[in-house]
Amino acid sequence: METIGEHLDQTHRHFQxxxxxxxxxxxxxxxxxxxHRDLPWRVxxxxxxxxxxxxxxHIWLSEVMLQQTTVQAVKPYFAKFLAAWPTVADLAxxxxxxxxxxxxxxxxxxxxxxxKKCAEAxxxxxxxxxxxxxxxxxxxxxxxxxxxxxxxxIAFNRPAVVMDGNVERVVSRLYAIDAPLPGSKxxxxxxxxxxxxxxxxxxxAQAMMDLGATICTPKRPACAICPLRDHCLxxxxxxxxxxxxxxxxxxxxxxxxxxxxxxxxxxEVLLRRRVDSGLLGGMTEVPTTDWTARQDGxxxxxxxxFRSAWQSCxxxxxxxxxxxxxxxxxxxxxxxxxxxxxxxxxxxxLGAQALPTVMKKVISQAIPLAFEKDPNR
DNA sequence: GAGACGTGGAC
DNA sequence: TGTCCAAGTCT
Numbered sequence: 001m002e003t004i005g006e007h008l009d010q011t012h013r014h015f016q017x018x019x020x021x022x023x024x025x026x027x028x029x030x031x032x033x034x035x036h037r038d039l040p041w042r043v044x045x046x047x048x049x050x051x052x053x054x055x056x057x058h059i060w061l062s063e064v065m066l067q068q069t070t071v072q073a074v075k076p077y078f079a080k081f082l083a084a085w086p087t088v089a090d091l092a093x094x095x096x097x098x099x100x101x102x103x104x105x106x107x108x109x110x111x112x113x114x115x116k117k118c119a120e121a122x123x124x125x126x127x128x129x130x131x132x133x134x135x136x137x138x139x140x141x142x143x144x145x146x147x148x149x150x151x152x153x154i155a156f157n158r159p160a161v162v163m164d165g166n167v168e169r170v171v172s173r174l175y176a177i178d179a180p181l182p183g184s185k186x187x188x189x190x191x192x193x194x195x196x197x198x199x200x201x202x203x204x205a206q207a208m209m210d211l212g213a214t215i216c217t218p219k220r221p222a223c224a225i226c227p228l229r230d231h232c233l234x235x236x237x238x239x240x241x242x243x244x245x246x247x248x249x250x251x252x253x254x255x256x257x258x259x260x261x262x263x264x265x266x267x268e269v270l271l272r273r274r275v276d277s278g279l280l281g282g283m284t285e286v287p288t289t290d291w292t293a294r295q296d297g298x299x300x301x302x303x304x305x306f307r308s309a310w311q312s313c314x315x316x317x318x319x320x321x322x323x324x325x326x327x328x329x330x331x332x333x334x335x336x337x338x339x340x341x342x343x344x345x346x347x348x349x350l351g352a353q354a355l356p357t358v359m360k361k362v363i364s365q366a367i368p369l370a371f372e373k374d375p376n377r
Numbered sequence: 378g379a380g381a382c383g384t385g386g387a388c
Numbered sequence: 389t390g391t392c393c394a395a396g397t398c399t
Binding site: 108 | 391392393394395396397398
């Protein structure tokens, strides 16, 4: 068995002279050739060997959608976006409202706003052609260190150092890195830089991520079938789940508020648009009170957008990344002439709106079948 | 650098 | 049921 020390020596030699990659890289790539996941945006190693290249637009779109988001959640959104906007120029020309509505439900809505800005930049500044360098990509809206490296490596075969949660987990186990994240990130990046090969860097990055997603999982990793087992310090120490070590999390506060679902005689619901920045920025909502830390009476129908016979419909609880929200939901028949700062939308059209999940929950609570006739389903 | 920023699935 | 967390970015 090759030791970690021998491996590092080989890696070092590898970068002094371009030569055969070390065993750990060869084994990882061989595993990837055999066990890679087939994904809609991905070109398989076989197809790549026949000269097929990934579409940078597809890679970029998928990478942005995959930020903090599971493959399963992304797949239908990726298909929907490609069908609606086959090229980056199409996306650049699309109304922002349409993009936000298409993104609704996927979360982290700043991604959708930046997606549109990035498409406009690529279409306007670069004639619809993505920059093919890490630095060029990094300068675009919504593209950070990870996405710039991933697109550079996967779409353009550049030896960029791709660091994501999967890679952090794999490398922290490989080298049994005891220092907690995020402080240990620079050390991990150094390790990954030393591993990244000049040959097939994109497949190396995807192999690391596939390994992290399917074998080197956070819980109960499948070390028995891991191609890197013989190189893994965490495996040799018999406790791979100990890695990566992370800083302790903080407790999630609770906020309270009230939400108001008004229905006019035409069967339309009163909606409004949230400001572009911050939580759910640019998304659609029903009128609500402010969301405050204290349950102090500010959550009653007294604080509705207008006077009416508001009926209580119970509460909706929704957990965001950094707080839990408990909304008291109210419903009322309304005069259709009353529309303070919003608009009236037919119930049958609600499925086409840019409604975040929390608002779909609120409306469903007040109008149980509101999304049953969703024209998008 | 730490906090803001969504959602749904797995255990 | 609660906890974790998934191909991060921006400020």
